Amino acid sequence: MSESARPRPAAGGRFARQTDQARAVAEKYAQQTDAAAEFPVAVLDELRAGGLLGLMVPTEYGGLGGTLDELLDVSIALGRTDLSAALIFAMHCQQVACVVTHAAPPLAEELLPQIAAGRMYLASVTTEPGKGGHLLTAGAQLSAEEGRSGHLELDRFAPIVTGGAYADGFLISMRAPEAPSADAVSLVFARRDQLEITASGEWDPLGMRASHSVALRLTGSIPGHQVVGEHGEFRAVVLQTLGPLAHLGWSACWLGTAAGALSRVLRMLRESARGKDGKDGRLESELLLSRLSRARQRLDTVHALLRHTAAVVTAAAEGGTDVSLPRNQLLINSLKLTASEECHRAVEDLIDAVGLRHGYLRNSPTRLEKALRDLRSAPLNYSNDRLHQADGVLALLDAGVSFA
Ligand SMILES: Cc1cc2nc3c(=O)[nH]c(=O)nc-3n(C[C@H](O)[C@H](O)[C@H](O)COP(=O)(O)OP(=O)(O)OC[C@H]3O[C@@H](n4cnc5c(N)ncnc54)[C@H](O)[C@@H]3O)c2cc1C
The missing domain is CATH 2.40.110.10 (Butyryl-CoA Dehydrogenase, subunit A, domain 2)
Structure with missing residues (x-):
């Protein structure tokens, strides 16, 4: 495996060890499961064994008691390696959060220990x-x-x-x-x-x-x-938990994939310059530098919006504000719209930056071709057109244009 393709350690944190192990398994199988359109069973087994399936389960039920930001950290880290594996994990955690927040005791007490033990995906x-x-x-x-x-x-x-x-x-x-x-x-x-x-x-x-x-x-x-929540009241589950966690979790996965792609490109460029005693003319190209800058700018924008939205959703869950207010829902939707577009565009910038060999060929260690194919699903995964229509209605409800 070349230096640029090797997974780097996750960004630290309480669950870095489990995350690194899951990433290593995802790295091993990503090419094979993509080629065959197969579910990554080995990654799921590792998520079960390492306890990450129980990340969002409170400790009193045997779970890891992770926070929203920790869920985002793990999703970004897995996304750096394989978007499918990251999405599988993040979507499971959205479902778990719905059970934790909305299931009545008999169901919660039955389910949460099984999830924590890795027996319930x-x-x-x-x-x-x-x-x-x-x-x-x-x-x-x-x-x-x-x-x-x-x-x-x-x-x-x-x-x-x-x-x-x-x-x-x-x-x-x-x-x-x-x-x-x-x-x-x-x-x-x-x-x-x-x-x-x-x-x-x-x-x-x-x-x-x-x-x-x-x-x-x-x-x-x-x-x-x-039943999770009251009969006929799925709307409350969506507004409070499923919608925010879906948009946050998906966006973290997309960001991770675009960040992984940028990182592999940067490492490849630096290694190539080192091999030429630092005299790789490409690194002096203004066009290349501005394309790298634009890709990085897109990712920093998504990351800032992701963490701000997570802070607003966390404050709401702790009783600080009502998450269903138009300004909060607009922010949560804005994150999904922005992340789904900007992460995909960042990878397109990178393809233009490095050209055909490392941008378009399937066997390049940059894996830009796979990142682009995977990220193309982001605007479709709950259609952006549909979200814009909902946001138009929400915007009309907030004539003062208040910000969350
Ligand atoms: C990788 C991936 C994994 C997924 N996993 C799951 C899963 O596990 N479970 C699950 O239930 N779903 C899943 N989905 C489905 C996803 O959540 C969306 O519901 C689905 O992609 C939307 O389907 P659609 O585009 O056919 O339908 P629609 O949302 O109906 O959109 C069809 C098209 O019609 C237009 N459109 C429709 N309604 C409106 C409107 N009101 N305003 C404006 N335009 C509109 C849009 O332009 C859109 O492109 C997944 C999707 C993806 C891409």
């Missing part, structure tokens, strides 16, 4: 045919199971479920039982062994290939207490 089911990514409506409805008091039946088609073939459990959004309209949405937990799972179609995308985000049909019956 959670997948997310919100997208649905007909409504696409729209979170606050649902087509398929939960119904009371005949002859089994307190049980709910579900029959749900899920067109895209990251890690769905390997998950131990699912958080699934569905129309609340007996709700007359599509906007009364419930979130329920279902264990894999409570469901019949039928996979359909083939997973063969441009990028994010190792996320193995397959289409599944889920049918089965669950006890009534497996």
